[in-house]
Amino acid sequence: METAIALERATKRFGELTAVDALTLEVPRGATVALLGANGAGKSTTVGLLMGLHAPDAGRVTVAGLAPRTAVVQGRIAAMLQDCGLMPGVTAAEVVALGRRMYPAPLHVEEALELAGLRELAHRRVDRMSGGQAQRLKFALVAVAGADTMLLDEPTRALDVQGRREFWAAMRTCAASGRTILFATHYLDEVEENADRVVVMARGRIVADGTPAQIREAGGQSVVRFRIPATELAQLPELPGRLTVEHGWATVRTADPDTVVRLVARGDAAWSDLRVAPPSLDDSFLALTGPTGPALFEEARA
Numbered sequence: 001m002e003t004a005i006a007l008e009r010a011t012k013r014f015g016e017l018t019a020v021d022a023l024t025l026e027v028p029r030g031a032t033v034a035l036l037g038a039n040g041a042g043k044s045t046t047v048g049l050l051m052g053l054h055a056p057d058a059g060r061v062t063v064a065g066l067a068p069r070t071a072v073v074q075g076r077i078a079a080m081l082q083d084c085g086l087m088p089g090v091t092a093a094e095v096v097a098l099g100r101r102m103y104p105a106p107l108h109v110e111e112a113l114e115l116a117g118l119r120e121l122a123h124r125r126v127d128r129m130s131g132g133q134a135q136r137l138k139f140a141l142v143a144v145a146g147a148d149t150m151l152l153d154e155p156t157r158a159l160d161v162q163g164r165r166e167f168w169a170a171m172r173t174c175a176a177s178g179r180t181i182l183f184a185t186h187y188l189d190e191v192e193e194n195a196d197r198v199v200v201m202a203r204g205r206i207v208a209d210g211t212p213a214q215i216r217e218a219g220g221q222s223v224v225r226f227r228i229p230a231t232e233l234a235q236l237p238e239l240p241g242r243l244t245v246e247h248g249w250a251t252v253r254t255a256d257p258d259t260v261v262r263l264v265a266r267g268d269a270a271w272s273d274l275r276v277a278p279p280s281l282d283d284s285f286l287a288l289t290g291p292t293g294p295a296l297f298e299e300a301r302a
């Protein structure tokens, strides 16, 4: 399969600090990849390397087989960077028309607005748009490049739930047209619905790389909960996992929820309201980005 993006042991340092540390990542054409990581993990720097904004101190970075700057000039890659502003006083269509002049093979203005779900708002002034609409306009400005690879750096930062939902609907339309999309985010729930692959970064390195389900299962534990009176606790059998009891609810964090449920059901304790929750992405994210994260992921995949 054709490779859209490749980093081969790419390293970027800022003085003493290694922001991206011998990072190797290959993204095939057409994939939608989420780059997940805490503040300072190195996501924006990785995007900067792919856009040719930083030169790697070591290693190699290519986009569609080209040097990043060449790929940018040829309109093969376009990015929605953090905190880019929009010109006030003009309409959405005017901004996109201006933006498209920068690219060698751009889309039509209407096409880009359509992809961003802004067709109806083509003549709305930029300064009269909601946060969500403005963010989708920035997306239209990336889409108009007609690039086959799009990078989105925390595109839904500071958007409300509705704005985020609308933004991702626009992004998915774009992904469905066969483009390669790499987006950086902190929002774990966005990853499950919008990416087919998740690359988790910590300290400039990749600590896990898999489907959202694999990431969720690698680091997280299931939670089995049930109500139980304090007087019944002694009747509970030994359970695989960590049991805590609070306000009449027992909580068992476990890698083996089936066994926990079987043992609880077979025992004599008078419990009620039993429920099982899958591992949470938040728990998994915290575990994977901790010091033992990479080993944890390897173990889960073995």
Ligand SMILES: Nc1ncnc2c1ncn2[C@@H]1O[C@H](COP(=O)(O)OP(=O)(O)OP(=O)(O)O)[C@@H](O)[C@H]1O
Pocket: 014, 017, 018, 019, 037, 038, 039, 040, 041, 042, 043, 044, 045, 046
């Ligand atoms: N131009 C720069 N000069 C010095 N240090 C920098 C520069 N850009 C980034 N850094 C540092 O490199 C590290 C990685 O930053 P980066 O912005 O890539 O992380 P991030 O994962 O995108 O974080 P965030 O989620 O906060 O945007 C951080 O410690 C940051 O302070």
